[in-house]
Amino acid sequence: MKALVADAINEKGIENLKEIAEVVVDTSISPEELLETVGEYDAIIVRSRTKLPAEVIEKADKLKIIARAGVGVDNIDVNAATQKGIMVVNAPESTSITVAEHTMGLILSTIRKIAIADKSTKAGKWEKKAFMGMELRNKTLGVIGMGRIGSQVVNRCKAFEMDAIAYDPYLPPEVAKNMGVELYENIEDVLTRADVITIHVPLTPETEHSISTEQFKLMKDTALIFNCARGGIIDEDALYDALVSGEILGAGLDVYEEEPAKDNKLFQLDNIVCTPHIAASTKEAQRDAAIIVANEVITLFKGKMPKNIINMPRMHNSEFKETNNYLELCEKLGSFISQSASSPIKKLEITYKGEIAKLPNRELFTRTILQGILNPITETVVNAVNATTVAKFRGISITEAVSEDSEGYETLIKVSAKTKDGEMSADGTYLHEPKIIKINGYWVDVKPEGNMFIAKYKDIPGSIGAIGTKFGQQNINIGIMQVGRDSTGGEAIMILTLDEPATKESVEEIKSLDNVYDASSLIL
Structure with missing residues (x-):
């Protein structure tokens, strides 16, 4: 087996990989060189520098796995890899602690005015009275998004004797209770009550600018807000106005609407602490990411199944060709249902009709539907392996059924989601491309794209x-x-x-x- 390490990763990961494979480390490989040599490798490990577009993946005839030593996979054409039968894995858990600790750093730096005090002191001033701070003890932490990172922030703030409240419509109340968190149904209630607000949700059409002028008006004038999730969730113009007018006391950002952020008017203010998207950048996180993805490659080379699969478990070519189109349809159906539902999904009913009902690997289709449902609403990446676990944690119950009646189509998949507001359903098939042919029982002809x-x-x-x-x-x-x-x-x-x-x-x-x-x- 031969593996290419195309970007700089921690040496421990490389050492582990060398135990089972011939490892080539070329962290300056150019796109042209990669295109020429990619056919030699069984595995490639990248971070963010190296791009793996469709034209490169098409020439990767031996490639079995692409490993991203980090969370995002924007630099990899996952669809092209899936069509080629190449597994894509990442290391989603590697940054949870790191981002949570960075969030705590921003909170402490802002509430104790550490950043501006440091600047003043190094300038030869001694302005003790100018930097009066506040304690975290007995303050209320408000968490928007109680995923892996949000829950880690709660754990750390509990050590500071803070109370914790949260808004996460996909978190079961019993889970929140076990975490010692009071869960609210409306984000407005959290914004009104919290002294310190921290955001840990993905950037979606629903969350974009979800913290804007009206939301700042709800907050206490002593409130602090922090974002280490994604730029664009906070409306930066509205944040600037709120900080300048004294509508809120302070803020901390690691992510921005436009990056790299070199000319942002927020940088002119003293009551905001800003860092250049480094929340996930620690030696430990990079070490852990390298070890995790190296172990994923080793696991596959030993004939076992990795756990952090972005696209799907690897299949034999014959099975892949038979199911690939259905997998694409499943993910589209899941994403469509997730984004269309007016409130959190509590129950999911999936019915496989026609030829697909005869296939033995339907569990993979269900997991892929869940992947499509969960990725738009969770901060961390959901894959075919962890989809059912995440769904259970989010309180989504799942039932499956099969039927011979495919209503005139070779194959039909129906996904029905029940929420507190009612039911949303979509029926789909594959006719040269994914098609939705029914929505809530109404006949349509929709390309979900x-x-x-x-x-x-x-x-x-x-x-x-x-x-x-x-x-x-x-x-x-x-x-x-x-x-x-x-x-x-x-x-x-x-x-x-x-x-x-x-x-x-x-x-x-x-x-x-x-x-x-x-x-x-x-x-x-």
């Missing part, structure tokens, strides 16, 4: 025009429209493919229309 919008409305004259007008006012062009209905004058459903994402403002305006029952935007 790109910027999409879905609305439930009353089927009367003017309803469709009113929705289109709202998008026109926002200068958002509609590319494709699909509608379905049960009867004239009854409930109908509209699915749009847009040239650019629907803004939160346009979605809210459409939801407020008299004859619209619900609406949401999706990115697939």
Whole structure:
């Protein structure tokens, strides 16, 4: 076996890998050199420098596994790897402690004014009265997103004798109780009550600018807010105004709407501590990431299954060809349902119909559906291996069924999600590409791809025009429209493919229309 280490990783990972494979370390390999030599390797380990686009993966005829020594896989064409039958793994757990500790560093630096005190002291000043701070003890921590990192921040703040409250609609109350956290159903309640607010959610159309002008108005004027998750969750213009006006006391950021952030007006302020996206950058995290991915490669080379698989377990070529199209459909269906549901999913029912019902490996399809459902709502990457565990932790119950009746199609997959607000279902098939052919029982013909919008409305004259007008006012062009209905004058459903994402403002305006029952935007 031959492995390429294309980016700098901790030496311990390389040492482990050498026990089972011939290892080539070339951390300056160019895209042209990689394209020429990729066919020699059974495994490639990268971080963020090396890019693995489809054209490189296409030439990787021996490659069995790509390992990313970190969390994100934006530099890897995962779809191309999947089509080639190449496993993609990462090291999601390697940074949890590191990011949690960095969050604590920002909190302490801000509440005790350490950063500006350091600058002042080194300038030869002695301004003790200017740097009066506050204690964390008896303060209330508000956590937005109680995943792996958010829970680690809670553990550390408990040691400072802080109370903890949280907003996470996908966290079961009994889990929150075991963590010693008071769970709230509305984010507004957390923002109103918390002294220190920390954000640990993914960046999605729902979370983008979810902390903006209205949210800052809810916070205490002594509140502090921190973001080590993703840039864009906090509206930076609104944050600037809140800090300048004294609406809140301070903030700390490690991530920004535009990176690298070299010309950001927030940097002019003394009541914010800013770092250059380094929350995950520690020697320990890099060491752990290197060891984790090296062990994943070793596990595969020994004929066993790695645990941090981004795309799917490796299959024989014949099995892969038979199931690959269905896997793509499953992930699209899951993501569509997740983003369309108006509230957290509590129960999931999956029905396999037709030829797919005869395949022996349906568990992989279910896991892939869960992967599509969970990735838009969790901060850390969900894969085919951990999907069922994450779903259970989030309180989602899953049932499966099979049926011979595929309603005229060779294969049909129905995913039905039950929430506190009702039920959302989508039926899909594969006709040269993934297709959604039913939504909530209404016949449609939808390609689940790109910027999409879905609305439930009353089927009367003017309803469709009113929705289109709202998008026109926002200068958002509609590319494709699909509608379905049960009867004239009854409930109908509209699915749009847009040239650019629907803004939160346009979605809210459409939801407020008299004859619209619900609406949401999706990115697939």
